[in-house]
Amino acid sequence: MNGGATMHELSLAHDMTRIIGNALGRKVHLDRVNITIGPLSGISPESLRFCFTEVAKIEGFGEPELVINLTRAKLICLDCDTEYEAKDFYQGCPGCGSISRRILSGREFTVDSVELEEGND
Amino acid sequence: MCDEVTEQKVDITTSVMSKNDRFAADNRELLGGKGIYTLNLISSPGAGKTAVLESMARFFGPRMAVIEGDIQTRRDAERIEKAGCQAWQIETGGACHLDAHAVNHALSHMNLDPDSLQLMAIENVGNLICPSGYDLGEDMRIGLLSVPEGDDKILKYPSLFSSINVLVINKMDLISHLDFDVDRAIDECRSLNPDVLVFTVSAKTGEGMEEFCGFVENQFSG
Ligand SMILES: Nc1nc2c(ncn2[C@@H]2O[C@H](COP(=O)(O)OP(=O)(O)OP(=O)(O)O)[C@@H](O)[C@H]2O)c(=O)[nH]1
Ligand SMILES: [Mg+2]
Ligand SMILES: [Zn+2]
Numbered sequence: 001m002n003g004g005a006t007m008h009e010l011s012l013a014h015d016m017t018r019i020i021g022n023a024l025g026r027k028v029h030l031d032r033v034n035i036t037i038g039p040l041s042g043i044s045p046e047s048l049r050f051c052f053t054e055v056a057k058i059e060g061f062g063e064p065e066l067v068i069n070l071t072r073a074k075l076i077c078l079d080c081d082t083e084y085e086a087k088d089f090y091q092g093c094p095g096c097g098s099i100s101r102r103i104l105s106g107r108e109f110t111v112d113s114v115e116l117e118e119g120n121d
Numbered sequence: 122m123c124d125e126v127t128e129q130k131v132d133i134t135t136s137v138m139s140k141n142d143r144f145a146a147d148n149r150e151l152l153g154g155k156g157i158y159t160l161n162l163i164s165s166p167g168a169g170k171t172a173v174l175e176s177m178a179r180f181f182g183p184r185m186a187v188i189e190g191d192i193q194t195r196r197d198a199e200r201i202e203k204a205g206c207q208a209w210q211i212e213t214g215g216a217c218h219l220d221a222h223a224v225n226h227a228l229s230h231m232n233l234d235p236d237s238l239q240l241m242a243i244e245n246v247g248n249l250i251c252p253s254g255y256d257l258g259e260d261m262r263i264g265l266l267s268v269p270e271g272d273d274k275i276l277k278y279p280s281l282f283s284s285i286n287v288l289v290i291n292k293m294d295l296i297s298h299l300d301f302d303v304d305r306a307i308d309e310c311r312s313l314n315p316d317v318l319v320f321t322v323s324a325k326t327g328e329g330m331e332e333f334c335g336f337v338e339n340q341f342s343g
Pocket of ligand 2: 170244
């Protein structure tokens with residue numbers, strides 16, 4: 001694993017617990033954390049999962065399951081105007097094979113919702 | 122207790138980058154309000170960010186100020202000061218990228234008031250992965266690639282090279298010793314990033330630096 005990448009996901013995991021703590025107004029044990037990651041966000045889901053598990057525990061959120069909704073990027077081909085979806089940077093246009101394109105979306109990274117452990121409401 | 126009330130789902134719907142993006146907007150407003158044009162310079166360690174900035178410091182003099190991001194040491198800031206510009210060193214203490222909050226803090230320590238100041242250059246921590254997701258409030262993001270690193274790096278780090286406005290290929294004085302294919306690098310960068318502008322330079326010999334500095338100068342005095 002790339003050491004640099006791990007550091008980056010570690011600070012993102014801290015940002016996630018800060019956002020969750022602010023939204024809930026307190027620290028409680030969580031069952032599940034639902035997030036969305038775009039394939040062009042530069043985030044490694046596995047590295048983030050590893051970091052988040054540690055950070056959530058240390059920050060007092062228990063051991064929630066991290067559920068990652070991995071979206072597809074939306075791109076538009078600059079050679080034939082086809083709008084298409086891709087799961088990474090390398091997937092070319094399905095119409096003409098070109099990888100010359102403009103990015104419409106795919107860099108998103110959001111905390112969508114959390115589910116509290118039973119008896120925590 | 123009945124089952125329905127024990128499961129509680131709380132909607133959050135917040136971008137994880139929202140705090141960074143708020144500080145980036147603040148930085149943009151602060152610097153833009155003073156008429157200062159801002160660059161964010163990103164490359165792998167040793168590609169020549171500080172060397173390029175030293176060369177720019179000689180061109181721009183006190184019209185430019187520099188924020189240096191390093192994990193440790195003030196060395197790069199000292200090099201910039203020696204070349205004739207105000208410099209502020211951020212020591213990230215381990216973090217592999219700068220964020221907009223750290224830049225905001227640095228700006229609060231710098232003298233942004235001289236009428237002469239027109240350009241703020243931020244040297245990010247040497248890393249091709251982590252800095253790419255962090256908007257610092259820059260007007261122009263520059264990716265620097267040096268020829269000894271190889272021309273395959275652009276497609277290996279698409280997250281960065283798709284996010285830059287300008288690609289600077291550095292250490293061109295070494296090109297004859299290496300099999301770096303400049304045209305291939307440019308083609309691959311354009312395929313990820315159709316609007317990218319490209320400059321080839323040597324910070325060591327000064328080759329291409331005047332053209333590059335002139336281009337930067339045109340962005341704020343055009
Ligand atoms: N031959 C040659 N060497 C260069 C050139 N630019 C920089 N170097 C050398 O490359 C080495 C690294 O340059 P720096 O400017 O410190 O690189 P950097 O990107 O700022 O490095 P970090 O801040 O550590 O990430 C130094 O030994 C420079 O003298 C160039 O155009 N040609
Ligand atoms: Mg440096
Ligand atoms: Zn096409």
